[in-house]
Amino acid sequence: MRHTIAVLVKDHPGILARVASLFTRRGFNIESLAVGHTEETDISRMTIVVKGDERVLEQITKQLNKLIDVIRVKDISPQNSVERELALIKVNTNSLPARSEIIQTVDIFRANIIDVNSQIMTIETTGTEDKINALIELLRPFGLKEVVRTGKIALSRGSVTSSGLKK
Amino acid sequence: MRLTGAQIVVECLKKEDVKVIFGIPGGVIMPLYDVLYSETSIKHILTRHEQGAAHAADGYARATGKVGVCVATSGPGATNLVTGLANAYLDSIPLVAFTGQVPTNLIGTDAFQEVDICGITLPITKNNYVVRDVKDLARIVQEAFYIARTGRPGPVLIDFPKDIQLAQTEFEYPKKICLNGYKPTFSGNVKQIKAAVQAIKNAKKPVIYAGGGVISSNASSELRDLVLKTNIPVTTTLMGLGSFPETHSLSLGMLGMHGTPYANYAMSDADLIIALGVRFDDRITGKLDEFGSNAKVIHIDIDPAEVGKNVLVDIPIIGDVKDILEKLNKYILKKKETEWLEKIKDWKRKYPLKYCKNNGELKPQYIMEAINKITKVGTVIVTDVGQHQMWAAQYYQYNEPRTFISSGGLGTMGYGLPAAIGAKMGCPEKRVICISGDGSFQMNLQEIATAINNNLAITVIIMNNGYLGMVRQWQEFFFNKRYAETTLNGNPDFVKLVEAYGGTGIRVNKKQELYPALEKALSLDKFVLIDCLIPKEENVFPMVAPGSPISKMIGVE
Numbered sequence: 115m116r117h118t119i120a121v122l123v124k125d126h127p128g129i130l131a132r133v134a135s136l137f138t139r140r141g142f143n144i145e146s147l148a149v150g151h152t153e154e155t156d157i158s159r160m161t162i163v164v165k166g167d168e169r170v171l172e173q174i175t176k177q178l179n180k181l182i183d184v185i186r187v188k189d190i191s192p193q194n195s196v197e198r199e200l201a202l203i204k205v206n207t208n209s210l211p212a213r214s215e216i217i218q219t220v221d222i223f224r225a226n227i228i229d230v231n232s233q234i235m236t237i238e239t240t241g242t243e244d245k246i247n248a249l250i251e252l253l254r255p256f257g258l259k260e261v262v263r264t265g266k267i268a269l270s271r272g273s274v275t276s277s278g279l280k281k
Numbered sequence: 282m283r284l285t286g287a288q289i290v291v292e293c294l295k296k297e298d299v300k301v302i303f304g305i306p307g308g309v310i311m312p313l314y315d316v317l318y319s320e321t322s323i324k325h326i327l328t329r330h331e332q333g334a335a336h337a338a339d340g341y342a343r344a345t346g347k348v349g350v351c352v353a354t355s356g357p358g359a360t361n362l363v364t365g366l367a368n369a370y371l372d373s374i375p376l377v378a379f380t381g382q383v384p385t386n387l388i389g390t391d392a393f394q395e396v397d398i399c400g401i402t403l404p405i406t407k408n409n410y411v412v413r414d415v416k417d418l419a420r421i422v423q424e425a426f427y428i429a430r431t432g433r434p435g436p437v438l439i440d441f442p443k444d445i446q447l448a449q450t451e452f453e454y455p456k457k458i459c460l461n462g463y464k465p466t467f468s469g470n471v472k473q474i475k476a477a478v479q480a481i482k483n484a485k486k487p488v489i490y491a492g493g494g495v496i497s498s499n500a501s502s503e504l505r506d507l508v509l510k511t512n513i514p515v516t517t518t519l520m521g522l523g524s525f526p527e528t529h530s531l532s533l534g535m536l537g538m539h540g541t542p543y544a545n546y547a548m549s550d551a552d553l554i555i556a557l558g559v560r561f562d563d564r565i566t567g568k569l570d571e572f573g574s575n576a577k578v579i580h581i582d583i584d585p586a587e588v589g590k591n592v593l594v595d596i597p598i599i600g601d602v603k604d605i606l607e608k609l610n611k612y613i614l615k616k617k618e619t620e621w622l623e624k625i626k627d628w629k630r631k632y633p634l635k636y637c638k639n640n641g642e643l644k645p646q647y648i649m650e651a652i653n654k655i656t657k658v659g660t661v662i663v664t665d666v667g668q669h670q671m672w673a674a675q676y677y678q679y680n681e682p683r684t685f686i687s688s689g690g691l692g693t694m695g696y697g698l699p700a701a702i703g704a705k706m707g708c709p710e711k712r713v714i715c716i717s718g719d720g721s722f723q724m725n726l727q728e729i730a731t732a733i734n735n736n737l738a739i740t741v742i743i744m745n746n747g748y749l750g751m752v753r754q755w756q757e758f759f760f761n762k763r764y765a766e767t768t769l770n771g772n773p774d775f776v777k778l779v780e781a782y783g784g785t786g787i788r789v790n791k792k793q794e795l796y797p798a799l800e801k802a803l804s805l806d807k808f809v810l811i812d813c814l815i816p817k818e819e820n821v822f823p824m825v826a827p828g829s830p831i832s833k834m835i836g837v838e
Binding site for chain 2: 122123124127130132135136139169172173176177178179182183184185205
């Protein structure tokens, strides 16, 4: 079972190492990890996708909470959240038919072409993991040169927030 | 007041009421030592190895309940602290360690004696800091002490670059600590406490399983109140020895791998386990599936991550054990499960701790019984790690908290002597006896110099069998007596060794020589080492083989 957890952390040097080493030494597997700033200065948000049953999730949550620089840990269930991932895909476009087929596919997926020359096209797409997987699979036959993905980020739906740090 | 970083640290130590620190100077920590040189209110104990400093600070913390402090220089000084920090981390002991660091402009360049000690100690400290701006220093030191001693205690390391020690700033000790990621739960949930009261009321075969958390939260008297009211028998972990008086009829002694048969039987047969400040370690539970399989479990602990980690818990109560027991005791009703107590009495009668006494040999168990007989309540027993540690746990009766000091979680050989030094520095009025083995003792024997140099009247008992005894015992049982590298050939003459340092050494070869030697050692107000030659292949019993349930003990019939 996969879980998405949001971890709000103090923006101290070494916090990423602290979180990552915790996962390693406790034997938890990170599937993806995305880090970035939040609406509050000095606070970053890590979105971590992990595999494990409820008990593993409980241990991860508790162990993360023990880190002094971790302010809040929240399990974000897929039913009650919006999640997105960004991917950049560089694909071969040596033949003309390939080129038009790729452009059609990009249109269907509402992705964008952000760089192009006679040899390659770089495509930008955001969406759920499944959508990005699907796009990549459709582009694979043309020859994928390079793929980079951000890892998932997520927010709870509605007015529920994970932060609410202001007193 | 404008002060240098080094002066600020010393001022902070005074604010935190630190009286004794342990350490060794070196290249980049010299500015701090220069300030300590003229500071009269803080005593610095120069150990002979940084590991000794860390263990001494740890022993000091365990004996006094205060935060232990140790200091080392960068690089090798810092890495030498690592075992001591890991030891304190696994046993939840409050420590603050200061390490020198190369100047900030050299960090990351592989400078002389540079090591990333924060990276190295990441998994073995509760938190750690590199001070990058002298303006943050006072706050960091204050936080470090606060984090070390509150919640589940543990070691905190502060890496202190040389230029920051010399940099100046206005000194002001922060009035308030602001850590919004650190708010340990202190008071237990009342609803849960009431559920526990109900479960205790309904239990027919309850047992209390008390650990180090009872000692670190100073909850011994609350535990005693609970037991006297409910007549529930108490077993303690190695870390919990002394939390409940072992001379009391409701004491079951220690449980687990080398626990008493009656403690292990009681745990296996219980219908309610009341776990206080414990973490269901593998040395306690044996085969996990069969541990307490008939029992409901109440688990009281300050660390939520320990609840449900190894064993499923029916009634978890997160918070300080002392605070929760105080509340629990208000609601709890008197009870006495006579049938259960009779059953336990019967186990105690049938399966006492025993060893073969008949051939006049100097048995290690006999040594501990003798020490138990001639020392007063309040004597602090510090141990190293191995067979002697288990005999010390089994055959001495601990009646007060903080009187048994031992490396539990990490099992650090070499812990005993420096920890005894720390304990004696913390409690000079108490008698401190260090029980060691010939293997363990040689892992930190350089600290004899520290003890003698500071006139510390510590009695060291070496149970000398010429083996790494506990490993040999395992080889005997589980490796067909193939004693691979466990024979300690080339041991020194420990009597002469201690004499070379200016201390007193006594050798005990025979049983009859033991009492006179102990009496002499305890009458002298100085460092005395007694080298006891014990039977080479004596084993620790009972013993639960790894992977077996705790009710199945070798050496019990």
